[in-house]
Amino acid sequence: MNKMMExxxxxxxxxxxxxxxxKILENSLSVIPVADxxxxxxxxxxxxILMPKAWAGGPxxxxxxxxxxxxxxxxxxTFKENxxxxxxxxxxxxxxxxxxxxxxxxxxxxxxxxxxxxxxISVPIVVEEKTLCALMIYQNGQYPLLTTRDQELLESxxxxxxxxxxxSRLFQHFKEQNRILIQRDEIHDTLMKLSLQNKGxxxxxxxxxxxxxxxxxxxxxxxxxxxxxxxxxxxxxxxxMMKTIASIxxxxxxxxxxxxxxxxxxxHPIIAIDTxxxxxxxxxxxxxxxxxDKIIFEQSSTVIALExxxxxxxxxxxxxxxxxxxxxxxxxxxxxxxxQKGNELCIDQHSYSTAIIIQLKFHTSIHFMNMQxxxxxxxxxxxxxxxxxxVFGFQNKVTVLCQFPQHIHTTDFxxxxxxxxxxxxxxxDVSLQIAIGTCYNGLDTISKSYxxxxxxxxxxxxxxxxxxxxxxDIGINRLFLQQSTEELNTFIDExxxxxxxxxxxxxxxxxxxxxxVRNNRSxxxxxxxxxxxxxxxxxxxxxxxxxxxxxxxxxxxTLKLQLACFLKQSxxxxxx
Numbered sequence: 092m093n094k095m096m097e098x099x100x101x102x103x104x105x106x107x108x109x110x111x112x113x114k115i116l117e118n119s120l121s122v123i124p125v126a127d128x129x130x131x132x133x134x135x136x137x138x139x140i141l142m143p144k145a146w147a148g149g150p151x152x153x154x155x156x157x158x159x160x161x162x163x164x165x166x167x168x169t170f171k172e173n174x175x176x177x178x179x180x181x182x183x184x185x186x187x188x189x190x191x192x193x194x195x196x197x198x199x200x201x202x203x204x205x206x207x208x209x210x211x212i213s214v215p216i217v218v219e220e221k222t223l224c225a226l227m228i229y230q231n232g233q234y235p236l237l238t239t240r241d242q243e244l245l246e247s248x249x250x251x252x253x254x255x256x257x258x259s260r261l262f263q264h265f266k267e268q269n270r271i272l273i274q275r276d277e278i279h280d281t282l283m284k285l286s287l288q289n290k291g292x293x294x295x296x297x298x299x300x301x302x303x304x305x306x307x308x309x310x311x312x313x314x315x316x317x318x319x320x321x322x323x324x325x326x327x328x329x330x331x332m333m334k335t336i337a338s339i340x341x342x343x344x345x346x347x348x349x350x351x352x353x354x355x356x357x358x359h360p361i362i363a364i365d366t367x368x369x370x371x372x373x374x375x376x377x378x379x380x381x382x383x384d385k386i387i388f389e390q391s392s393t394v395i396a397l398e399x400x401x402x403x404x405x406x407x408x409x410x411x412x413x414x415x416x417x418x419x420x421x422x423x424x425x426x427x428x429x430x431q432k433g434n435e436l437c438i439d440q441h442s443y444s445t446a447i448i449i450q451l452k453f454h455t456s457i458h459f460m461n462m463q464x465x466x467x468x469x470x471x472x473x474x475x476x477x478x479x480x481x482v483f484g485f486q487n488k489v490t491v492l493c494q495f496p497q498h499i500h501t502t503d504f505x506x507x508x509x510x511x512x513x514x515x516x517x518x519x520d521v522s523l524q525i526a527i528g529t530c531y532n533g534l535d536t537i538s539k540s541y542x543x544x545x546x547x548x549x550x551x552x553x554x555x556x557x558x559x560x561x562x563x564d565i566g567i568n569r570l571f572l573q574q575s576t577e578e579l580n581t582f583i584d585e586x587x588x589x590x591x592x593x594x595x596x597x598x599x600x601x602x603x604x605x606x607x608v609r610n611n612r613s614x615x616x617x618x619x620x621x622x623x624x625x626x627x628x629x630x631x632x633x634x635x636x637x638x639x640x641x642x643x644x645x646x647x648x649t650l651k652l653q654l655a656c657f658l659k660q661s662x663x664x665x666x667x
Contacts, residue, residue, distance in 0.1 A: 111255055112145035119228065119248040120147055125236040126212075126228040128203055131252065132159065132166050133224050141166055141225065148229075154202035157195050164191040165213045169225045175214040177242050179235040184211060210235035212242050214249045218256050226252060271383060278302065278387055282394040292398055296320040299371075299391045303384045306374040309361075309395055310336055313368060313403055313462050314469035328354065328374065333518055336370050342388070344377050359388040363396045364458045368403075371395065403465060410468075413483040417490065421538040429534050437480040438534065442494035446528040446541035447508075448548050449489040452521045460487055463519075470515065474507045492537065498530060508559045522557035524548060529562055554661075579658055586655035589638045600638065603631045608656040612643070 116129045128148030132141040141159040143150075162171045165187045169176055178184050188196070209232050216224035226249050230237050281302075285295050296309050300320035308319040315333060319325050331347040339345060342359045355376055361369030371392055373380075413436070420432040433440060451467060454460045464484035471482050471491055481492035493504065512523050526547035528540030543562035550565050551557070553576055590600040603621065607628075610616045618628045632643065641648035 111259075112252060113147060115248060115251050115255065116145050116147040116226075119226075119245060122244055122248075123228065123237070123241045125230050125232075125241070127231050129226065129228040130154065131216075131224060131226050132170070134161075134170060134222070141170060144224065148203075150202045152202075153198055156198045157202075159191075159195060162190065163195070164188060165211060166225045166227055169213040169215050169227070170222055173215045173217070173222045175212065175242055175246060177210070177212045177237060177239065179210045179237070181208070184208065205229070206231045207233065209233070210237040212237050212245050214242070214246050216249045216252050216256070218253050218260070223256060224249075224252060271386065274383060275386055275390065278390045282391055285394070289401075292316075292318040292395065293320075295391065295395060295398065299387065302387050303373070305379075305384070308372045310370045310372065311368070311399055312337065312370070313399060313406075313465040315466055316469070324374070325372075331356065331372075336372070337367065337518075339370065340367065342385070357388075359392050361392050361396050361399065363400050366456065366458050366462065368399050368462060369395060403461070406465060407461070410464075410483040410485060413481065414485045414490070417481060417483070417492075421541055426535065433534050436492075438492065438537070439480070439494055440534050441532075442496060443498050443530050443532045444537045444540060445493045445495075445504075445530040446537060446544045447491040447493060448526045448541075448544045449491065450524040450526075450548060450552075451487045451489075453487050463487075464489060467515070467523075470511055474511050475504075478504075490541075492541075495530070498532065505559065512558060524551045524557055525559035526551060527559060527561045583655055583658050586639065586652060587659060590635065600631060600635055603628070604635055604652065605656050605659065607632065608653055609660075612649075 112131055116131055120126050120129050126148070128150060129146065130143055130150065131145040133144035134141050138158075139161065141161070141163075143154050143157060146154060159167050161167050165176060165178070165184075167190070168187065178187065191199075208229060210230045211227060213225055213227040215222050216226060218224075226245060228237070228241075228245060281298060282295065285298055292309050292311065296307060296318045297320045300307050306319075306321065306324045308317055308325050310317050310333070317325060331345075335347060336358070339358045340360060342357075344355055344357050346353055346355045357373040357375050357377075357380060359371040359373070360367055361371060371388055373388070375384075416432065416436055420429065420436060420438075423429045423432055430440060438444070449467060449471070451460070451463050454463065461484075464487065467489050468482055468484050471479060471489060475482075475491070475493055478493050478495060479491050480494055481490070483490055508525055508527070512525060516522055526544045528543035528547070531537070531540055547560050547562045547565060551560055587601055587604075590604065599621075603617075606620055607617045610620065614625055614628060618625045621628065623631075636642055639652075641652070643649060643652075
């Protein structure tokens with residue numbers, strides 16, 4: 092009874108599980124004095140085998156070499172069937188031993204000298220409704236002495252082992268949770284110090300790499316910058332394209348196909364105000380990443396988001412000031428003041444200048460729209476580099492002032508704008524509206540180029556066109572920039588609606604008028620193009636004059652028809 096009480100008290104000892112299990116086993120042999128030896132077998136789920144965890148009564152270290160399969164021998168059978176077994180005859184024990192491998196049998200016989208094995212008891216140990224162990228005692232002598240009463244006692248000790256294992260598990264779990272919480276606080280404090288000290292994303296990347304000892308990159312979607320540790324490791328690795336990265340919305344592993352190579356990365360999104368603003372990328376396989384590493388990435392993502400927002404706020408303030416200065420510069424007429432304000436914006440007075448306005452597709456999310464503007468400004472700076480002293484975003488537009496040491500034709504930098512448009516379209520699945528003013532020399536002509544860019548943008552908007560357009564390419568449409576689409580459509584309808592009645596449509600009066608004006612009122616060319624006789628063309632033209640109450644000999648009427656046909660053709664080309 093004293094041994095039983097002592098064993099129960101020992102259950103609360105959490106210092107050393109192995110010593111506790113051995114002591115419980117020794118106490119069970121004391122309470123069951125006829126038993127000579129006992130072994131506690133623990134199941135290893137990874138290898139699917141039972142291994143000696145504790146033993147008492149004299150076995151040597153040789154017993155540690157045994158590896159019992161589930162169902163192998165008495166131990167394996169007890170574990171598999173989850174019920175206790177008591178055997179009293181040599182024949183019963185021999186029958187059970189037939190399933191033991193020769194190797195395990197040799198290790199067992201070398202570990203303990205069995206004089207005359209008479210009886211054994213084996214009981215399962217269940218923890219949280221799952222069998223984890225098997226406890227077995229052996230009795231040598233002349234007669235079998237182990238009884239069902241001993242079996243019940245051993246089952247009570249198996250319950251103690253179960254409690255001890257449960258306590259140990261809970262203790263280890265809480266201990267691990269406490270360790271993780273402490274480390275989490277340390278990680279958070281370290282990263283927050285870096286953020287408060289304004290060290291920047293590169294320093295944060297280096298610190299995260301030091302913590303996890305893995306190659307990492309921080310991708311900032313606000314300007315498409317990449318901060319890697321080690322520096323530029325991603326340039327020598329099959330790194331995913333920006334469009335692929337931006338499509339990942341939750342932390343996960345993803346295998347990327349790059350050319351003929353496959354590469355697995357761990358992606359952790361950087362999110363602020365429900366908007367994806369960046370990505371933390373780790374060069375690691377799934378089996379290499381532990382729970383603490385994921386906590387580090389979770390903590391660092393918050394700090395990285397704060398750093399990105401801080402940088403974005405500073406940039407927004409800079410854009411606001413630059414916009415105010417540039418608008419003030421455009422309004423200035425007196426040259427000395429113009430020169431002074433130009434110096435503040437780093438505008439060279441001797442260069443040739445071109446103003447460009449780029450408009451993005453409007454988005455209801457202000458934060459998303461703001462991030463898109465930041466990215467576009469970054470792309471523009473990469474495209475024009477030192478040729479763009481003034482680049483800033485405002486609302487959903489980006490204003491660019493390009494300068495060159497000599498007069499440059501618009502086609503000379505059209506390639507850069509086309510590449511900018513193509514790359515943006517590919518990365519974002521939306522087009523840009525790019526309006527380009529004329530290239531002029533002198534500070535006082537910059538406002539003129541900017542005004543032309545504004546008019547060009549207005550034309551793109553009214554026609555719902557995307558892509559790049561120069562002011563010169565608007566042509567005669569400059570006369571109609573101040574007219575609304577409704578007014579222009581009304582003017583077109585005044586000419587063409589009277590020609591679209593059922594009978595007149597059969598005569599193809601509309602097509603005839605368009606061809607006649609397009610061919611500069613040439614009768615022969617128009618008739619040939621329409622595959623009709625000249626007399627037929629004259630009849631149609633006479634019908635048109637009657638319908639529209641005009642005369643082709645009247646210059647004013649002719650001009651009206653030419654303008655209507657031009658606008659009609661413009662609208663048709665836009666629809667196509």
